Amino acid sequence: MYIGVDYYPEHWPRERWETDAQMMQAAGFNIVRLAEFAWVNMEPQEGRFEFGWLDDALALLARYDIRAILCTPTAVMPAWVARAYPETLAMQTDGTRIVWGVRKNNCFTAGAYRLLSERITRAMAEHFKDAPNVIGWQTDNEFGNPVCHCDTCRATFQDWLRTKYGTLEALNQAWGTHFWGHSFGTWGEIQIPVDRNTHNPSACLDWQRFYSWLNVRFQRDQVQILREICPQHFVTHNLMGLFHELDYYDLAADLDFVSWDNYPVWGKPDIPYKAAEAADVMRGLKKRNFWIMEQTAGPGGWGSYGRNPRPGEIRKIAFQQVAHGADGMVWFRWRTCTAGREQYWHGLLGHDGKGLRRYQEAAQTAADLHSLSTLLEGTTVKASVALIYDYDSIWALRIQPGYAGNTYHAAVERIYAALFRAGVNVDMIKPTDDFTPYRAVFAPDLYVLPDTVARALSDYVENGGVLFCDSRTGVKDETNLCHDRTLPGLLSDALGITIEEYESLDHDWGRGLSFTYAVQGDGDLAGEYTATQTAEWVQPTTAETLATYTEWHMQPFAALTRNRFGKGWGYFLGTNIGEEAFYDRLIADILAHADVTAIATPPEGVEVSVRENGDRRLLFVLNHTETPQTVSVPAGKTELLTGQITDTTLTLDRYGVAVIQLR
Secondary structure, three states: OOEEEOOHHHHHHHHHHHHHHHHHHHOOEEEEEEEEOHHHHHHHHEOOOOOOHHHHHHHHHHHHHOEEEOOOOOOOOOOOOOOOHHEEEEEOOOEEEEOOOOOOOOOOOOHHHHHHHHHHHEEEEEEEHOOOOOOEEOOOOOOOOOOOOOOHHHHHHHHHHHHHOOHHHHHHHHHOOOHOOOOOOOOHHOOOOOOOOOOOOOHHHHHHHHHHHHHHHHHHHHHHHHHHOOOOOEOEEEEEEOOOOOOOHHHHOOOOOOOOEEEEOEEEEOOOHHHHHHHHHHHHHHHEEEEEEEEEEEOOOOOOOOOOOOOOHHHHHHHHHOOEEEOOOOEEOOOOOOOOOOOOOOOOOOEEEEEEHHHHEEEEHHHHHHHHHHOOOEEEOOEEEEEEEHHHHHHHHHHHHOOOOOHHHHHHHHHHHHHHHOOOOOOOOOOOOOOOOEEEEEEEOOOOOHHHHHHHHHHHHHHOOEEEEOOOOOOOOOOOOOOOOOEEEHHHHHHOOEEEEEEEEEOOOOOOOOOEEEEEEEEHHHHEEEEEEEEEEEEOOOEEEEEEEOOHHHHOOEEEEEEEOOEEEEEOOOEOOOOOOHHHHHHHHHHHHOOOOOOOOOOOOOEEEEEEEEOOEEEEEEEEOOOOOOOOOOOOEOOOOOOOOOOOEEEEOOOOEEEEEEE
């Protein structure tokens, strides 16, 4: 396993470099990431390359058995690029260019920027292709910004649309431009939709897809160069977890594996559902394990700093990611900068460069992970439950959320958190993936539902799968037009319901008029609950009702249904429930009907996850709380971090972790 830090030798005197390398080696680090912001250091003037300083740093690191990932440095253009080629700076909606001086300044359609980026990438690849301790490349840094509104971007958008739709007639039909008399007579009339709250929703969705494609194209240009010159090196990129401006499935396609930047330490300590969810999204992008390329090492912040990781938390954060499929761990950063905008984004070392508490905890973590590396090799998370993660629905709901407060990630987190609490591993998958390997598939807020996906989900249920859907399922087609059929459309038979009407409970226009409905659950979901935000007036056809509304006018409608369809089951929840316990009971019912059981059912605040291959199965148990927790575990197994044999229960200290070899 590769474990290390993001290192910036260009920030420090050369006489310090060897001390850094010695301390890294002493901590058990064997990898560093270098040069993602060092374009001007390597090309101080156009066409004049200076790689000697990086050669020296690499040679020094090699003496201490430390390998390196090099980055294409195109996330920050040198000042000379902005001066010589002002068109490379992104244009804002007011027609002015971004002022050079931050990062991510560039326009992705500017020919000069694309050529200059390819040139520095090629120069680096040629120079370092035979460097003995370089093992891979990271493209750019955290793709996702800025959005440019220049004429070149508009013309490229028009070309992209022409390629996609072929004719203006097809585009006008796909966008529904007959509304408001917005039909186009020429491609040149198409504008960039600058305001997703007011512009044509279909145009806004295609613009988002186009912007994502621009980033993918820019990265692909670099990947092709790196593969040509450095075929022995891997290529990755540091994605940002649940960041949703880009389609990460597309961005990941050209990479050997994905990496991501994990910063879960901000406010009051809490259960890190989102960090686990993001890890599963990252693993799902290519259906393989991932790296952490930037991991919380201390308080984060630019102008002001946040919370400090508490003793044991750095180690626990790292183990959570390994439990979900991380095969590499890189902390950001090695030493806290004394200059620039990130002076308060702390590393393992403080401004003073001393190896204190955080450094020592990272060293302990490295030792633990190295001790497990042989057993971890070749293992991954194998889940019998999947959750559909769909960028089209993310984007379309931002454009038209339907009811106030509706966000895709909120809907996903309600379900994911309950699965997390149930102790069940989850695969995050595309809507177009094969559903048959899974016993249960969850599709929260699947707002954009092409007919092909709806039919595949219906077939999945009929053939024995268990499907969960909820409010706003299948409202839009792939062009962001509303389906012209009664909801839930092609899923009506599988779910056994129809929905003729719906309403928002929160659309108060700032007048304090939001309200709730009372819900009564039956059977295993018995209890009184609160319906919030939205209510779809669900009429069961073949489905049984598991929860009902108590208000007089809502009594004919179901809040939650379960339907037997063919060999499988379809669940539908037509509202959002305010009580966490409801989702725990719902998930328990769904898992029971899917015949899915957890290896261990954790107490509140404890997470379990399993990595396995054909020969080995490792159970990770993590205490996310600041009090000791006792967990029921399989007895007679070896806990690998202590070497002890397990009893029927295991007690973990605050932020404690355990890894149990099940076979």
